[in-house]
Structure formats: C-alpha cells, structure tokens
Amino acid sequence: MISRRRVGVASAVVAGGLAVAGLLGLATGPAPISPGDVVAALVGQARSDLAATVVLELRLPRVLLAALAGGGLAVAGAAFQALTRNPLADPAVLGVAGGAALGAVLGHLGGLGGSFAATLGISAAAFAGALVAATAVYLIATAGGSLPVQTLLLAGVITGLFFSAVITLVVSLVDFAQLGGILHWLMGSLGVVGYRGVAVVAAGTLVGTALVYAQARALNLLALGEESALQLGVEAERVKRVVFVAASLLTGVIVAQTGPIGFVGLIVPHGVRLVVGADNRLLLPVVAGAGATFLVLADTLARLVVQPAELPVGVVTAFCGAPFFVYLLRTRLRRRLV
Numbered sequence: 001m002i003s004r005r006r007v008g009v010a011s012a013v014v015a016g017g018l019a020v021a022g023l024l025g026l027a028t029g030p031a032p033i034s035p036g037d038v039v040a041a042l043v044g045q046a047r048s049d050l051a052a053t054v055v056l057e058l059r060l061p062r063v064l065l066a067a068l069a070g071g072g073l074a075v076a077g078a079a080f081q082a083l084t085r086n087p088l089a090d091p092a093v094l095g096v097a098g099g100a101a102l103g104a105v106l107g108h109l110g111g112l113g114g115s116f117a118a119t120l121g122i123s124a125a126a127f128a129g130a131l132v133a134a135t136a137v138y139l140i141a142t143a144g145g146s147l148p149v150q151t152l153l154l155a156g157v158i159t160g161l162f163f164s165a166v167i168t169l170v171v172s173l174v175d176f177a178q179l180g181g182i183l184h185w186l187m188g189s190l191g192v193v194g195y196r197g198v199a200v201v202a203a204g205t206l207v208g209t210a211l212v213y214a215q216a217r218a219l220n221l222l223a224l225g226e227e228s229a230l231q232l233g234v235e236a237e238r239v240k241r242v243v244f245v246a247a248s249l250l251t252g253v254i255v256a257q258t259g260p261i262g263f264v265g266l267i268v269p270h271g272v273r274l275v276v277g278a279d280n281r282l283l284l285p286v287v288a289g290a291g292a293t294f295l296v297l298a299d300t301l302a303r304l305v306v307q308p309a310e311l312p313v314g315v316v317t318a319f320c321g322a323p324f325f326v327y328l329l330r331t332r333l334r335r336r337l338v
Contacts, residue, residue, distance in 0.1 A: 007282045010275050014289035018067065021296040025063040026055055028300055030308045057194075064198045066190050066299045066313070067292035069254045070264055072205040074291025075284060076247040077265020078272075079212045082219040082280055083243050084152050087273075087328055090265030091251040093153065095160030096133045097262065100248075100255035101186065102163045103129025105170060107256070108182055116196050119257075123200050127252030133159055134248045138240070188261035188314020190299050197257040204253030209288060211246035215239050216280035223278065261295070261314045263321020268294055270328065 026038045033041075037051045042060075046052035077090035091097040107125035140155035167186070171179065181189075218239045221229040226236045254261075268291045269283070276286050295313070298320070302311040 007276045007286065010272070010286050011289065014286055014293060018289055018293040018296070021293045021300070022063050022067065025066070025296050025300045026059045029054070029059065029303055061195050061198050062190050062299065063296055064195075065201060065257065066296045068198065068201045068205050069190070069258050069261065070268075070295025070298075071288040071292040072201070072208065072250040072254050073261065073264040074268040074287045074294070075205075075209050075212055076250040078269035078280070078284060078287045079215075079219070079243050079247045080265070081269055082223065082278075083240060085223060086153060087270050088153060088266070088325070089156070090263070090269075091130075091247065092160070092260065092262040093266065094134070094137055094156030095158070095163060096130045096137070096156075096248055096251045097255055097260040098160040098163035098167070099133025099136075100126040100130035100252045101260045102167050102170075103127070103132075103252070104256045104259075105167055105182060105186075109170070109174060119196050119200055123204065123253045123256040126256035127204075127249055129163075130248040130252035130255070131245065133163060134244045138244060184312060185259040187312035188259045188317065189312045190258055191310070201253050201257050204249055208246045208250035208253070209284070211242060211249070213281075213284050215243055215246075216284060219243070219280045220278075259312075259314065261317055263317045263325070264291055264295055266328075267317075267321050267324050270324075 023035055023038060026042075027033050027035050031050070031054055033051055033054060037047055038055055040047055041052050041055040046055070073091060076096075080089040080091065080094055081087055083089075091100075104122055104126040106129075107122040110125075136159050137152065137155045140159070141152040171182070171186075184191075218229070218234045221232050221234045222236060222239065224232075229236055269287050272287045272290050273283060276282055295317070298316045299313045302313045302316045305311055305316075
C-alpha cells in the first residue's frame with residue numbers, strides 16, 4: 001500500500017522539478033540569460049529590454065505551453081491506461097493523436113489561423129478529429145456491448161495508421177506553398193510565439209483533466225473487473241464514454257497547437273505509477289506535474305542539441321519513448337510466458 005506521505009513527497013519533488021525545469025527553459029537558448037535576470041524579468045524588474053523580450057515574449061509562452069501539453073498528454077495517457085488496464089495505451093498508440101492531427105491539418109488548410117477565434121476553430125477541428133478516432137476505436141473494439149481490452153490496442157493501431165495515411169494523402173495533394181509550417185508541426189513542435197495558443201490549451205486541459213479526475217474512483221473500481229465494478233454501482237459504459245471524450249479533448253486541444261507529440265502519455269504515467277501506486281485519485285495530480293516537467297525538459301534539450309537550429313520536440317520524446325515501449329512490451333510478454 002502506498003502511503004499518502006509518499007505521494008506528498010512525490011508531489012513536492014515533482015513541483016520542485018517543474019520549477020527548476022521551467023527556470024532552465026527560460027534561461028537557456030541561443031541567447032543565454034542568467035537565472036537572476038530571468039527572475040527579475042518575471043517579477044517586472046528586467047535589467048534590460050532584451051532580457052524582458054526574450055523571457056516574457058519568446059520563452060515564457062513556450063515553457064507554459066510545454067508544461068500544459070506535457071501535463072495534459074500524461075493525464076490522457078493515464079486515463080487510457082486505467083480504462084484499458086494496459087500500460088501500453090496512450091493517445092498516440094490508440095490513434096487518437098492521429099485523428100486530432102488530421103483535424104488540425106484540415107483546419108489549417110481551410111484557412112483557420114491568425115485570430116483568437118480561428119485558434120479556437122483549429123482546436124475544435126482537432127478535438128473533432130480526436131473524437132472521431134476515439135469513437136472509431138471504441139466501435140471497432142466493442143463486442144457485445146463490452147470493450148475487450150485485448151482488441152483495443154489493435155483497433156487503435158489500425159485507426160492511427162489510417163489517419164496517418166489520410167494526412168499523407170492530404171499533404172501530398174496540396175501545393176507546397178500552402179503547407180507553411182505544417183510539416184514541421186507534424187513532427188511535434190512547441191515553437192509558438194504568443195499567449196493565444198497557451199490560453200486555449202490551458203482552458204481545454206483544465207476541463208479535460210477535471211473530467212478525468214471526476215472518474216478517478218470509478219476507474220479504480222473498474223480495475224477490479226467490469227462485473228465487480230457494476231456490483232459496486234459503477235456504470236462501466238458511461239465511465240468509458242466520459243473518459244474517452246475527456247482524453248480526446250485533452251489530446252485535441254494540445255495537438256492543435258503542438259502537433260502530435262508521442263510517448264509522453266506512455267512513459268510518464270507508468271513511471272509515476274511505480275512510485276505512488278495505482279490509485280488514480282492520488283496518481284493523476286502527480287502524473288500531471290511529472291508530464292509537465294518531462295516535456296519542458298525535452299523541449300529545452302531540443303533547443304540545445306543543434307543550436308542555433310532546434311529539433312522538433314517530438315523527435316526527442318520518440319527517442320526516449322520508443323525503447324521504453326519495447327521494454328514494456330517485452331516485460332508483458334515475459335510475464336505471459338512464465
């Protein structure tokens with residue numbers, strides 16, 4: 001049994017790590033700024049106009065976006081893993097991120113972008129795409145009114161491949177001049193200047209996380225099996241629908257601004273679960289903080305590796321996540337063979 005004290009310590013460590021990661025992200029880059037100058041700029045006492053501009057207008061929105069996106073994707077991954085009782089589930093593996101990416105691409109090509117209303121429009125298009133993907137996975141995997149976890153991942157992989165193929169088709173048919181930064185965005189990028197996208201992601205992440213957390217107790221009971229959960233008063237199918245919609249909202253609003261960033265929802269929940277246990281009421285808040293810290297650090301690394309250029313942050317998370325996915329897969333296979 002994991003004690004609340006241990007969870008409290010983990011939460012404090014995550015909060016401290018996020019603060020350090022945020023300071024590191026604000027201080028490092030092509031124009032290094034000392035931590036003292038960063039703090040001075042944040043409190044409105046910048047020692048130079050350059051420091052104020054770089055910290056407040058360029059790096060702070062990016063760090064905030066990374067924290068919100070990392071936290072939201074980690075919560076979505078934890079929700080999918082709890083729902084399917086499978087540590088290999090996350091928005092990318094289940095095809096939800098692919099559906100959100102297709103919706104956002106169509107929104108961009110449809111002329112959305114620029115104004116705050118257009119930013120909301122792209123987010124709505126990405127949410128719609130994520131919801132279509134989640135619904136497709138749900139319908140494909142559902143058999144006899146139930147959702148067997150054995151077929152869910154396979155349905156997700158098939159759906160993700162289909163949406164990836166559609167994105168490739170759309171991009172190949174569009175004139176290159178119309179693509180703008182879409183190709184770079186499709187690799188996962190946090191290179192957004194301004195607070196408009198941050199505000200949209202913050203609102204969507206808050207709502208989606210609240211919806212998932214409201215189902216934390218029900219998800220704990222579902223871990224006992226659907227029949228046991230039903231006997232304890234849990235409406236399993238309603239919980240599944242709510243969690244799918246909430247996780248799709250989280251994925252959609254984030255992918256609309258950052259592109260599909262894989263493996264955050266896979267690595268972070270599994271690692272945190274080893275420390276704080278599987279009680280979702282305690283797990284989810286720590287997962288959100290750990291996901292935020294992970295993506296801020298990943299984005300900082302992406303900006304440092306090939307200066308003055310930068311790598312897409314999705315490349316960094318893929319290098320971290322792909323070996324971890326193989327490890328989880330091999331571990332589960334060994335357990336089945338024993």
